[in-house]
Amino acid sequence: xxxxxxxxxxxxxxxxxxxxxxxxxxxxxxxxxxxxxxxxxxxxxxxxxxxxxxxxxxxxxxxxxxxxxxxxxxxxxxxxxxxxxxxxxxxxxxxxxxxxxxxxxxxxxxxxxxxxxxxxxxxxxx
Amino acid sequence: xxxxxxxxxxxxxxxxxxxxxxxxxxxxxxxxxxxxxxxxxxxxxxxxxxxxxxxxxxxxxxxxxxxxxxxxxxxxxxxxxxxxxxxxxxxxxxxxxxxxxxxxxxxxxxxxxxxxxxxxxxxxxxxxxxxxxxxxxxxxx
Numbered sequence: 572x573x574x575x576x577x578x579x580x581x582x583x584x585x586x587x588x589x590x591x592x593x594x595x596x597x598x599x600x601x602x603x604x605x606x607x608x609x610x611x612x613x614x615x616x617x618x619x620x621x622x623x624x625x626x627x628x629x630x631x632x633x634x635x636x637x638x639x640x641x642x643x644x645x646x647x648x649x650x651x652x653x654x655x656x657x658x659x660x661x662x663x664x665x666x667x668x669x670x671x672x673x674x675x676x677x678x679x680x681x682x683x684x685x686x687x688x689x690x691x692x693x694x695x696x697x
Numbered sequence: 698x699x700x701x702x703x704x705x706x707x708x709x710x711x712x713x714x715x716x717x718x719x720x721x722x723x724x725x726x727x728x729x730x731x732x733x734x735x736x737x738x739x740x741x742x743x744x745x746x747x748x749x750x751x752x753x754x755x756x757x758x759x760x761x762x763x764x765x766x767x768x769x770x771x772x773x774x775x776x777x778x779x780x781x782x783x784x785x786x787x788x789x790x791x792x793x794x795x796x797x798x799x800x801x802x803x804x805x806x807x808x809x810x811x812x813x814x815x816x817x818x819x820x821x822x823x824x825x826x827x828x829x830x831x832x833x834x835x836x837x838x
Contacts, residue, residue: 595737596786597824601831603779610766618747618762620838627838631744638741645734652731654715672745679748695751
């Protein structure tokens with residue numbers, strides 16, 4: 572057992588949880604309204620037009636990452652309420668999951684932006 | 698808390714039912730609030746799948762997005778997610794003045810705090826503005 576006191580990494584996760592909570596409250600209602608309308612046949616959710624702009628890609632990346640870090644942090648801390656004793660394995664799975672999915676979101680969102688604007692010489696199924 | 702002193706103590710752990718929260722409306726609201734996290738993760742995964750569509754061998758990404766969003770299961774989950782997001786916002790904004798307490802002035806003898814309703818109205822106002830901007834941008838872009 573090491574006698575050195577390690578700094579907790581919790582503030583980082585809490586900060587991401589807080590930022591994500593703001594994203595969920597501010598951006599998700601509008602986004603979900605448009606997604607529901609699109610599902611009903613109203614052509615209003617111009618997702619790929621949005622992420623073909625750098626600011627749109629950035630916004631969508633922030634929204635996806637915010638939802639992930641907010642949701643998975645809250646799920647981790649709610650395990651206790653579901654009578655599941657949180658173990659380091661739960662922590663690894665949820666937070667590595669959040670990181671991997673965030674990277675994946677970044678690859679897809681910015682990949683789409685780069686390819687559609689010709690910065691990457693690849694073709695997409697349009 | 699590592700402790701290598703041998704203990705003969707046998708603490709009594711009161712049995713807790715899995716539905717411990719169901720008898721109090723306060724804890725039901727608490728569990729619903731925590732439950733909104735699952736919907737937030739669902740929306741993130743849904744957006745991730747949508748973004749991945751043009752990378753897959755699917756002809757016509759825009760049509761595929763409409764197909765995903767008009768799927769009945771996805772539609773119902775989106776509807777629940779919308780309610781969850783608004784409920785989350787309601788709880789989140791009410792908790793904000795407790796998380797960050799701000800004074801009216803910087804004068805040392807003035808300890809008046811900014812009232813809770815300023816935060817709540819301000820945050821709902823910002824949400825209304827953000828909603829308007831997102832709807833306009835995504836419709837017109």
